[in-house]
Structure formats: structure tokens, C-alpha cells
Amino acid sequence: MKTKKIILTYLVLSVNISFAEPILKKEDKPLVTQTQEDTAKANAELEKYYAKLKYPPGFYEGAFLISFMGGGTLAPSGSFISHEKNYDSTLQYKVVRKEVSQDYYPQSSIRNDEAGLYFKPTYTPGVASQFDFEYGWKEKIGLGFTVMQNSMKAKRQDVIPGLSYYKEYVDPVPRERTIYRGNSMSFLATYHPIPKNFFDPYLVARAGVVSFTGEAHSGTTHDRFVYSNQITSGIGSIVGVGAGLNIYLGRYFGIKAEVDYYREFLKADQFSMRTLNSYQAMVGVFVNLSNVQYRLEQY
Structure with missing residues (x-):
């Protein structure tokens, strides 16, 4: 069993x-x-x-950089500036010779045999700001556009327009005026010789349009028929070249510095064509939105 x-x-x-x-x-x-x-x-x-997002920090095909920079305008020149300085020289001559009135001074302060009171003008470039939008079209070539604003101030005497039709009165002391404030939008093209690197030097070229306001004179002497020296219908074109450096502090953002030369061709109701040349030194920050998007999509 x-x-x-x-x-x-x-x-x-x-x-x-x-x-x-x-x-x-x-x-x-x-x-x-x-x-x-x-x-x-x-x-x-x-x-x-994500094929284009596997690269280390640096510029590459498919990168999308947004940057903001601020700085100053250096050594402005051109016919726009030279014309205003010629106007100041002519006005100084008229003030010294008492061809314009300074009746607001006490009678005892200026004797008839003394020259009129004149103060030397000063021209001071203002702060410039700039936004860049750049896309990696090729491994070493970027395309995009730039939005920029820059300005220039002057502390000067001027004939007070509209005060009297028959008699010109000049400012008793210099007043600060914004003689130029421009807003431009331009296309940009960049060349990055060392892509996919933490240190990313580049060359840049820009061309676009500019609108501007400020104060200017049509001639070298005051026009008695003009009630204001304010620029109206200011428009023109702008071209520029420069060099810069992007330093990546990580995969997503970094700091940058750039030096540019700009030449502007300006026209307004007060004049037919004048030029404005300037150098600009800028520093700022940038963000690589391609890598930021990739990072967000990982969560």
C-alpha cells in the first residue's frame, strides 16, 4: 500500500x-x-x-538664446552732433556780442561794455539697453533680431522759442535736454567660431530701422517761426557690427559682454538727412530656452 x-x-x-x-x-x-x-x-x-539638446553648454544648431544687456554709449559723432555743436558756437557768438537778450539779469550785473554771459555746453551719452533673440540656424551661425534703445543728453543754453517773435531771449543758465532718444529694431546674424563650449566668443552684424525723438535745429541759427525745437517724425536706418563673449554658468543661462559700433542715418521734419555714429559697451545675461524647455519636459 x-x-x-x-x-x-x-x-x-x-x-x-x-x-x-x-x-x-x-x-x-x-x-x-x-x-x-x-x-x-x-x-x-x-x-x-531632443536630438539637438544633448550637447554640453554652448552654442549649437537649434539653440534659442534670449539676452538682455545694458551699458553706455561712447564717443558719439556724426553730422547730427556736429550740427548741434555748430549751433552752440553760433549762439555763443551772439550771446557774447549781446545780439540776443538777457534782460532778466539785474541791470547792475552786466554793464553795457561787458560781454553777455555764456556757459559752455556739455554732451553726455545716456544709458543704452538691448534685447537679443537669437536662433542657432547652423552649428556656428545664428540668426535673429535686436530691440535697442539709446539716448544722449546735453546741458546747454538755447534761445527760448515762442517767448517773443521780435526779440530772442536765451536761457540764463544751461538746462539739461534730451537731444536724442532712439528705438531701433534690427535683424542680426552671428558667427560662433567655437560652438558647444562654456566660453563662446562671437561676431555679430545688425541692420534695421530706427525711430527717434529729441531736440534739434534745422539751421545754425534760431528760427523765429519755430515754437518748439522738439524733433517730429524722426525715422531712419541703423547698421552695426560688434564682437562679444557668452560665458555659460550652466546648461541654461550665463553672462555676456559685447562691444558694438553703430551708424545711424536719420531724417525728420527739421532736417533731411544726418548721421549719428557711436560705440557701445554692454554687459548682461542670457537664457537658452531650448535647454530650459527640455528641462521642464523631463518632469
Whole structure:
């Protein structure tokens, strides 16, 4: 009896094992196939959408940089500036010779045989600000556009327009005036000789349009028919070249510095065509939106 029970138990166990092996194999195969398909799909998605984002910090094809810089305008020149300085020289001559009135001074302060009171003018460049939007068209070439604002102030005497039609009165002391404030939008093209690097030097060229306001004179002497020296309908074109350096502090952002030379061709109701040349030194920060977007999509 014991022998029969042992034999029967052995047969039951053998049947169970033989049925269990194919079931396990059938269950295992789909799991392995599913894992491989998921991995292949994930790799394909990364290759399709993030192929250009696998590079280290630096400029590359597909990068999208937004930057903000601020600084100052240096050594302004051109016919716009020279014309205003010629106006100041002519006015100084007229003040000294008392061809314009300074009746507001006490009679005892200026004798008839003394020259009129004149103060030398000063021209001071204002603060400049600039936004750049740059896309990596090629590995070393970027395209985009720039929005910029710059200004220039002068502390000077001038004939007070509209005070008297028959008699010219000049300011008793110099007053600060904004003689130029320009807003420009221009296309930019950059060349990055060392892409995919923490230190990213580049060359840049820009060309676009500019609108401007300020104060200017149509001639070298005051026009008695003019009630205001305010510039109206100021418009023109702007071209520039420069060099800069992007320093990446990580994959997503960094600091930058740039030096540019700009030449503007200006026209307004007060004059037909004048030029304004200037150098600009700027510093600022930038963000690589391509890598920021990639970072956000990882969460």
C-alpha cells in the first residue's frame, strides 16, 4: 500500500510540473517583448524631439538664446552732433556780442561794455539697453533680431522759442535736454567660431530701422517761426557690427559682454538727412530656452 501511494504521488507531481512549464513560458515572453518595445519607443522620442539638446553648454544648431544687456554709449559723432555743436558756437557768438537778450539779469550785473554771459555746453551719452533673440540656424551661425534703445543728453543754453517773435531771449543758465532718444529694431546674424563650449566668443552684424525723438535745429541759427525745437517724425536706418563673449554658468543661462559700433542715418521734419555714429559697451545675461524647455519636459 505504501508503495502504491508513493508511485501515485510521483505521477501527480510529474503531471503538474509538465503543465506548469509552458504556462510560465507563455507569461514570460510578453513581458520581455513589452520592455523592449517601450525602450525603443522612448529612444525614438528622444531622438526625434531632443536630438539637438544633448550637447554640453554652448552654442549649437537649434539653440534659442534670449539676452538682455545694458551699458553706455561712447564717443558719439556724426553730422547730427556736429550740427548741434555748430549751433552752440553760433549762439555763443551772439550771446557774447549781446545780439540776443538777457534782460532778466539785474541791470547792475552786466554793464553795457561787458560781454553777455555764456556757459559752455556739455554732451553726455545716456544709458543704452538691448534685447537679443537669437536662433542657432547652423552649428556656428545664428540668426535673429535686436530691440535697442539709446539716448544722449546735453546741458546747454538755447534761445527760448515762442517767448517773443521780435526779440530772442536765451536761457540764463544751461538746462539739461534730451537731444536724442532712439528705438531701433534690427535683424542680426552671428558667427560662433567655437560652438558647444562654456566660453563662446562671437561676431555679430545688425541692420534695421530706427525711430527717434529729441531736440534739434534745422539751421545754425534760431528760427523765429519755430515754437518748439522738439524733433517730429524722426525715422531712419541703423547698421552695426560688434564682437562679444557668452560665458555659460550652466546648461541654461550665463553672462555676456559685447562691444558694438553703430551708424545711424536719420531724417525728420527739421532736417533731411544726418548721421549719428557711436560705440557701445554692454554687459548682461542670457537664457537658452531650448535647454530650459527640455528641462521642464523631463518632469
